[in-house]
Amino acid sequence: MRKNSKTVVLAKLAIVCALYAVMTFAVAPIGYGIFQIRISEVLVLLAFFDKRYVISLTLGCLIANIMSPFGISDIIFGTLGTLFSTYLISKTKNMFLGSFWPTIFCLPVVYFLHIFAHLPFWISLVGFSLGEFISVTVVGYPLYKALIKRKKFLEIIKL
Template structure:
């Protein structure tokens, strides 16, 4: 009984820590990189933390909660209003799916990190055109193609740009992060409890 309570306390602590780190990193990205955190071409630095799902199942609810917090904060900061709820719901769902895939495939880290790449590349571009129009983007970046009535080209554009951005973040930042953490007590403590 006591060990179950300790595990629960550790698990909840890890969930909260991951959520806080993800939300803070997302907001710092927004402040310093502007629309690169939420725009049509995305390099959300906080997504590197999705690699934590290789080390602990607590990363799944932690990343999801952190994404919800960051996306709600973005509604306030960017003024997206009710349209921002699309990102709160579907963006957070993409993070949940990606982290779950990463945890399930954790024995193959390079393959597992494709979970967040695929989840974000497939889900985020589906609602992004609506959100972008709501905040003042009216053309597909670098193309001059109007977003109005161009959902398929915008989805394909987002599929490529979001996928590339996520892959860069996961493999350039996330993989080294998790390799460094796997040599610490963080990994050892999780291994004892799995």
């Protein structure tokens, strides 16, 4: 079977989708809430390497958000935040700069969660932003910078 066959690509995308959801479920107490750190968010930087990961990561987020204590608001707006931030990561030429999109997209997500789930705006903004910044920029970026030095990693993530 060819390495880039449609079946292999689909399997890799499905694995990333499942990983995002499972990694979020695995740390459920800290993966949800106003102050959340989702270790699964380190995966969003895969969109930097291939735009096809955008849909995979968005679906993984949607599945993970089904368990959110914020209900339908987080399912809709949290998932849209992931969609927009991963899309922009895929369009950004510098991975470090791209790592800030999830933190930036906390603002509209927090706003809608404030309106529809009645969360306190400023506390939520600080909590969500800090969690995204830690997960993606502080942990994810250095992790990927180290991993891309390994040829095998690039072979694995290539679609």
